[in-house]
Amino acid sequence: MRISQFLLPTVRESPAAAEVISHHLMLRAGMVRRLAAGIYTWLPLGLRVLRKVERIIREEMDRTGAQEVLLPGVQPAELWEESHRWQHYGPELLRFRDRHEREFCLGPTHEEVITDLVRREIRSYKQLPANFYQIQTKFRDEVRPRFGIMRAREFLMKDAYSFHFDQASLQETYDRMYETYTRIFTRMGLRFRAVLADTGNIGGNLSHEFHVLAEAGEDAIAFCPTSGYAANVELAEALASADTPTPPNGAMQKVATPGSKSIAEVSDYLGVPPAKILKTIAVMVNSGQGEEFCLLLLRGDHDLNEAKARKRIGDFRFASDEEIEGHLSGRAGYIGPMNLQHTSPDMGIIADRSVACMSDFVCGANEPGYHLIGVNWGRDLPLPPHVDDLRKVVEGDPSPDGQGTLTIARGIEIGHIFQLGDKYSRTMKATCLDENGEAVTLIMGCYGIGVSRIVAAAIEQNHDERGIIWPGAIAPFQVALAPVNMQRSGRLGEVVERLYAELLAAGIEVLYYDRKERPGVMFNDLELVGIPHRLVPSERGLDNDTLEYQGRRDVHAQHINLDEAVPFIKARLAG
């Protein structure tokens, strides 16, 4: 491709709004342009990368025997009503009416459509198992799209849905998809990790996420280098400590802590480490028949894991200051589990496991402006009857599998596989006949890959101060042909044109920088765009029939013979 005929609008500055490196670089390198919040146009360069990613996915999916389909982006409300997600999905589902006032939505995912297809078309166990996939634009009306392509509203996704007669068959396909994903991301040159994941709203039994390891990742993942255990922090269990509380050191006292509400403030004011302070979180639990006030107790240096809390107590929200004052004599910032037996004997209190091991700790006195110090379970107040795992694991926690300790890393979720079970097939009545002619409800798996997100994630993981460094497998071009001052030398021009033709003839994807620019501009452009290999023919190299080669990560260029340029590059690409 001649750059003079290729829309490659590189820019020196990018919009101040870009928050993450991949967003900056994709704008600067002329890969994408924003059209509206979370909605992007892919320019020729970006699209080439996207297609490379797609192709790898398609090849590997086809290889596992999955069948490609293309499901509609616009979906009728009836299907979503059938699965009850029309009510449950929330405002993330973009809904609208057509001219006949019929309701539709833009598909954020396609479980309903595929289940509908399968229940109509698949009748016999002999047609199972089956795995259908598509590469489709999805739309999710995110509350706050951000990070450019990483978390857009409109994005490209590969989703696959498998249908089975029994769990063993599902497990087999699930395992195969796990291997396929590993192969796909390995081929793309990504550093990634598969982790156990929460099944979340989508439901089901077993789930793994695939994360690209990168600082900008929105998810925290916990893994154990010794045992190989890896899980999303949402899921990783914080084991109960074997420690027991140490005996009390002194009497409980009430102390004034004016203006100190947060753990950090109380810690500073009293000179007590956060681990010795009890964090009391007031929540309103939705019990089905109205809301119930409940306290969650954590150690001051720990964070609440909302996913765990939700599993333990059901759906909840944080209580407002007014609600706190309505249920306790304290005020937000000064609340604690003390003396509640008298006022609210039925109030739900759940303590995190680590809280049970605390002694001589600090907690709110349920009196504005005061905390209690030297508090001990048993002596000063009873240990709450409910003790459970409520917190997020932290670096150094014991691994849940009992071997070694956990390390925490940031990850970008690029793939997710689920064992869905019969959640959709049951509500949507997707059955087929077994050997005895009996209708059996199918069980399902689903498998997603964030195609467009991978492009951003790859950049997060592969860049330097000059720009992008594409892994070969997803680079928009393999080779940049970058002559120095070609316009000044007819002799050089001829050589370069011939070389370009030879590279093309050899089937190499080459970007030919034939624009009349100073070398500095050209080199900066090419490094920003991140093409892995660069050939630099020049007048002075021509004198001894050589040209320069430099890999995008190389510190120095090397001289190679003109005649050997094409075989040299071929060898590089093969290796």
Place this chain on the structure above:
RNA sequence: CGGGGCGUAGCGCAGCCUGGUAGCGCACCACCUUGGGGUGGUGGUGGUCGGAGGUUCAAAUCCUCUCGCCCCGACCA
């Protein structure tokens, strides 16, 4: 949705407080210059100052409404 902020040329910004008819850098076009890491110069193209209404002799500037965008939080297969 709650809190905060920003909309002035394609991009990055100044001007607004204290009204007087719009500017800088980059990019773009032409010519000259330079020629292995974003050369230097001259000239030029491009803006109903997000939109609507109001105040005023006069509004980018003051007021009201509105739209869009961004940040923090809540939310999130």
